[in-house]
Amino acid sequence: MTNEDTKDTEAFAFALRYPAENGLNLGANQISDISALSPLTNLECLALEDNQISDIAPLVSNVGLNDGDGIDLRDNPLSPESLRTYIPQLQARGVEVLFTVPEVCGDQDGDGAVTILDAIIDLQIITGAVEPTPLQLILSDVDGDAEITVLDVVRVLQHLVGISHITDCGPPAEQ
Numbered sequence: 001m002t003n004e005d006t007k008d009t010e011a012f013a014f015a016l017r018y019p020a021e022n023g024l025n026l027g028a029n030q031i032s033d034i035s036a037l038s039p040l041t042n043l044e045c046l047a048l049e050d051n052q053i054s055d056i057a058p059l060v061s062n063v064g065l066n067d068g069d070g071i072d073l074r075d076n077p078l079s080p081e082s083l084r085t086y087i088p089q090l091q092a093r094g095v096e097v098l099f100t101v102p103e104v105c106g107d108q109d110g111d112g113a114v115t116i117l118d119a120i121i122d123l124q125i126i127t128g129a130v131e132p133t134p135l136q137l138i139l140s141d142v143d144g145d146a147e148i149t150v151l152d153v154v155r156v157l158q159h160l161v162g163i164s165h166i167t168d169c170g171p172p173a174e175q
Contacts, residue, residue: 067094080110105169
């Protein structure tokens with residue numbers, strides 16, 4: 001199964017879970033500003049994939065988005081604040097959020113690069129000093145074993161000194 005097949009299968013399964021009468025499909029429209037969606041409190045399914053959306057604060061402001069609702073934000077250039085703050089807030093309210101993980105695996109602090117600070121954050125996650133967000137769990141798993149361990153920290157440190165390079169993160173895609 002190709003990556004595109006997986007994306008199509010996920011989109012189809014997502015569409016089946018939500019009734020069309022309370023949904024809005026705005027996918028692939030080059031939309032960047034979604035502030036008009038904030039007052040639409042009856043939405044249950046919102047398809048916003050493949051746009052130019054970076055700030056999803058208006059979705060958090062929409063008090064109608066709650067348990068059992070779904071939002072598809074895949075293939076948007078989501079801001080670090082959207083990824084690290086707003087998506088976890090929506091998920092905490094029970095909203096299913098589909099999104100694309102950024103390209104910088106291992107980058108825990110959102111500065112766009114893997115640094116020693118990212119290894120320190122990984123260690124804090126491992127020791128329980130920091131409660132990771134769902135995104136941090138994906139970005140921390142640089143060895144692809146679906147767990148955050150010292151081996152992930154070692155891979156980050158090896159990357160920093162040039163012994164190896166981080167090429168992917170999160171658990172491997174299901175075949």
